[in-house]
Amino acid sequence: MASLFKKITSTSLVNQIIVGIIFGIVLAVIAPDIAKSFSLLGSLFVNGLKAVAPILVFVLVVSSIANQKVDSDAELKPIIGLYLVGTLSAAFVAVTMSFLFPTSLTLELAGASANPPQGLGEVLTTLAFKIVDNPINAIATGNFIGILAWGLGLGFALKRANQNTKVMVHDIADGITMIVRVVIRLAPIGIFGLVANTIATTGFSALAEYSHLVMVLVGSMLIIALVVNPVIVFLITRKNPYPLVFTCLRGSGITAFFTRSSAANIPVNMRLCKQLDLHEDTYSVSIPLGATINMAGAAITITVLTLAAAHTLQIEVDIATALLLSIVASVSACGASGVAGGSLLLIPLACGLFGINNDIAMQVVAIGFIIGVIQDSAETALNSSTDVVFTAAASHHITKNM
Template identity: 25%
Template sequence: MLKEKGLLGNIGVQVVIAMCVGTLVGAMMGHSASMFAPLGSIFIHLIKMLVIPLVAVAIISGAAGLGSSHSAGKVGFATLGFFGFTSAVAVALALFMGEVFQPGMGVDLTGVEGLFSNVYADKGDLPSFWATVLGMIPTNVFQSLNEANILQILVFCLFFGIALSKLEKDRRDPLINGVNAIVDAMVWMINVVMKIAPLGVFGLMADAVGTFGFSALMVVFKLFLVYVGAILIYGFVFYPLMIKVFSKTSPVKFLSVMKKPQAVALSTASSMATLPVTMEACEEELGVKNSTASFVLPLGATINMSGNAIYYGLVAIFFAQMFNIDLGMSAYLAIIVTSTLGAVGQAGVPGPSFLVVAVLLSAGIPIEGLPLLFALDRIFDMIRTALNITGDAACAVIINDMVSKDPSHAAEEKVQNA
């Protein structure tokens, strides 16, 4: 996977340069910079083209690898528990930092009032629990594939992968080998698309800055700084601490290995597009078994969104402070619950996140200022994606150690090696 080590060694630098140049071009050209928007659109469309088939075959492969293991149920519950816990802690950290640094206090809205809009008010409805459960079960899997319904695809592919694992060995192995071959082909396609990542990032930044201008950027600049601080704490303190406590892997080695996937995540702003690079890092450099990585990482790319959870919590605090709204304990609880559920439901593809609307509405915070965030949405998206895939990898490392210590797993290993 991604054999071009030279590209991987420089892609982070290329993306940063592309962002800076795109920002400069957007500032100089203004609305005319929208002429570069197709570069970003082409890049995003190519990424989205590969997302659905990649996650489908990767989950089938992972579920098939785990399905015949006695550890499958434990792995599933532990993975979901990890994702839910880390998302909730992420929101709590965001609320704490928002109250300490107060990014929304004293914000000067002069010159950007025209960006205020209530057009997104109808996008904030969260479905009930049973509606969510029913919504995860596809009635027509081909329709789910066509509509890119990630959660429905996830459910079907998990079920199908486990079913494959229950077949006789002579019937099962050729099918699983075929699925793995498709994964390899998808990885090759991702590698090719990644070569134009800097061009895509340049087009996206030039268009965003040219459309919104520096005045809009400066309004949310303090929010952005606090957000980056929370991301750094979570990615370089919290996750390495969990690695130290719950696994045998060195946190220093973990952070060193994750530089490559994080660079790809920054350029694509897509957990799904980064999936093959994250899998390579976990399997080849962190020692995670393929069956564990193929299950945990695609699942994480779909539902593990700690970076999004931090974003939701900080945005809620930002607008509450900007509109001088005092939040009580019930509002904080509403933000934590809604942000955690919203993060789980956020698909791992790039684009503006309207789930923040639900978070704001749950705490009674006005949403008219939401368009203010769109000027920096691409940068927010890139940074939170880098944290998301770091959390996926941390979970895979921890779950892999947990499975390795399982006596039943050790017995299975002896049978397979005999």
């Protein structure tokens, strides 16, 4: 047993999560009463996420804005524009898919509350009051919209600070990120408890529910990769976009799928850009920048899981509110790259639009980690390959108009 445990702990986090899921299912089938007692592990994991997520979002936003480098090269502007259009388009597609194929989740609603808004007017009013919340109270109560607002404000204010201050802010963000990584390393144990308790309580219907959720997520990502992105590229280049799209999926998407890190895939993307004979001064900046702000997959994850929570709680979502969610998800997705699973930790921010409290939102985050074996891999593959697609498309447009 000691040898088996050592072998398991030496494997990747993805493999450990798979092992945790398998052990949870086996225990729930063999001894359901014992499996229910392991719900404590899942609860501790969810509460750990609830504790670290607010401060993580705050420091990451402050650090990313304060340390943002302003590049004077105008050639980056069309690429950044494509990044933003692509991310917003992904959120719109996710909303459409969620309306066409609504997902209900198995959540523990005892003691939790949701105060659904009545129309867009109330959403905007609630949004305004959340923005002007006291920053300490926002972090303490998990008001992610207030956290985002104060993070943006402080980040822009610190852009004028001296370099030592910016380095200190960056180091604090790295320190908080390290703590989050420790919590996420405990995901296999927490997911084991969640799966064991869920299967023992509800049976295998929960797995069918998760498969439906995965299909909506992956289906949305495939639509972006194979339909929306090609349309955008065609509008820019006026050429058949699929040779470029498939080259990027093959040369970048496959490796990103297995590394599950846009940052780790930057060297792969740089080499692919060189093979495509793009201008080095452009892609040497646009590719690292894309790994930070080009987050179509993250926007899809945030939107789909948030609307799944709303559907579970039977909250009516009108078109105007859904469009507002798309914008919030797109903005949030740009800050999702700080840590593995970062897009999941921003779900509570989007849930706040519908009055869904953190007790429920963090259960949704935990479900995201359960399906993350597939979701995070597909998300990263879409994000990373799109970096090269848009850089190549914009570079062609720039060259043609010079």
